[in-house]
Amino acid sequence: MKARRTAAVLTLLLSASPTVRLSAQGDVDRLALRFASMTAATGLEQAMVDSLQALFPGSTRDHAGNVTLTLGQGSPKRLFTCPLDEVGYVVGNILPDGFLLLRRVGGGGAGRTASPLFDQQLEGHRVTVFAARGAVPGVVAVKSTHLTRGRGAPGAPDPVFTVDNAYVDVGASSAAEVQGLGIAVLAPVSLAKRPQLYGERLLAGPVAGRRAACAALAAAVQAKPKVKGTVVVAFTVQSLYASNAGLASVKALLGPFDDIKTAALPARYADTAVETVALADADRLVREILQWMEGR
């Protein structure tokens, strides 16, 4: 992965200094759940970008797809970012019998991902194909338990499932039926997103950490801070593909900036379908962002 880690981009560390009270704690929970339900395969974030633009009237979308909004005016000029994107999949081929094949998008060069089990999470689970005419449910085929009985020799290899073995079944019997659903090559595909709340305000779901961090940034903006100087808020795209072109674009188009920070939260079970973030941490992050924006 050729992504550059700019030294000037610092992750805002959490601290417990509750000097700013949110209008409602539920704002972060609501936004985190909403964002965690969305899909934004890197480079194909348009649907989530549309939602963010609707959430923030007056925001703009640049040519790369980043959503930005400018708060305040004058100096210093600072940038607060949050990457929207996730490692995802697109339809790579449509077979004559109606099954779809996939290619992964993002997650590093040479087909590597953060976890060798990343693709295995697809096997035998429901996925969503984002077709031209809307979301289409499907599943990724898995061998039936019963039919594997007696067919594996003791000690036989137990290889992990890879994306090359992912046959997506949308219920179609032919390529024509698939096309009739509006599905074409390059349609984004993701695990069906059903984030789960458990324990004491723990949120589990794919990329829950990133989405809760973006929710914290969104909640901070919605709190209408009295910013010091100018603060550009950017929800960026393509952070997981090639050269982190989204952030680079924001800096090139709207910079230079005196300071840059990126919203981030610690997550348990990272890179899994149950990546877990504590929404209490998101509360604290909102307070930190507001303090930073207001120069306190």
Added chain:
Amino acid sequence: MADGGTGGRAVRDCVLALLLLSAGPPVYLSAQDSVRISEAQSVLAQLVETYGVSGTEGPVREAVKRLLPSWAKSETDTAGNLWVRVGQGSPVVVVIAHLDEIGFRVTGIRDDGTLELETRGGFISSLFEAKPALVHTDQGDIAGVFLPRDSGFTRHTPPPLRVDVGAGSRAKAMARGVNPGQTVTMPKQYVRLSGTRATGRSFDDRVGATAQLIALRRLDRAALKHQVIFIWSVREEIGLEGAAAAAAALGTTPRRVHAIDTFVSADSPIELPNFAVAPIGRGAVARALDNSSITPPAYVDSLVQVARARGVALQVGTTNGGNDGSEFTPFGVVDVPIGWPLRYSHSPAEVIDLKDVVSLADMIRAVAETW
């Protein structure tokens, strides 16, 4: 359908060519068919979205009771099986579908509050790893997650699964109502796919339970020439236990038993095509040979004749797994199981065709009324 891993009478490595009686173009829907599809979906969705791991089928049994026709008188036996008797006289015929689904049971709670589990039924454990979990308690479901592994990343199969309910300690987990003995599954949802297909978890054997309900609703009771006993059984996935109790209670009285259960189909690009290739959408399947029973050929022929006489789509084939009817055969009862083709059995993303549910219900009705 039990996966046959525990069946002492299992017939393994069976290879038998599949006879497709209805081979040819797919079945197209008329307006009447659409009504039938809607009815099947309406019943099935309710049963699929009800949880009932083997041994805790109460919620599913209650759902079935609510969906019975108003005239039906049901009774629950001491094993937990639900019975509805229709008609009178000999020979008695039994139709049986199971209520339970695969899942887990809590066996212990660790100091850190995570739950240790044992499996209830056979399945691929990796399909549950790092996925949302539900602990089923008398006070309601408690959300959690199946823990991802922390080692062995080059193997498909994870170590034994545990669940985190976010408690942090044994005491806090128990304070939330978690206790050993409770069952665990993952959230499930009935979802319609393209055309008449649908996905969900526990279609095995909610489809069978649904087909029995629809057959009862549409049954011409005046046409019955003998008694037919409809049974919704318990604990099938852990060894056909409910069926064993029912079979013992009936003894040698029944003439035939029809297990109404999954026909695990190899209708998928990742399965071997040696056997079990009953395409979904082509109708019910006479499950003539599985790991627990072999239907006498004359009875298969009779079933085919019933299907033809009533114009019901029926395939004939062989697959793996065990069926409830096999518990009746030691009493001299002939097991003539009828299934419906299922892709990706015992996974969270099983796939069916609703046309097969209608076909299955029609087969049950035809068998009850005419055979």
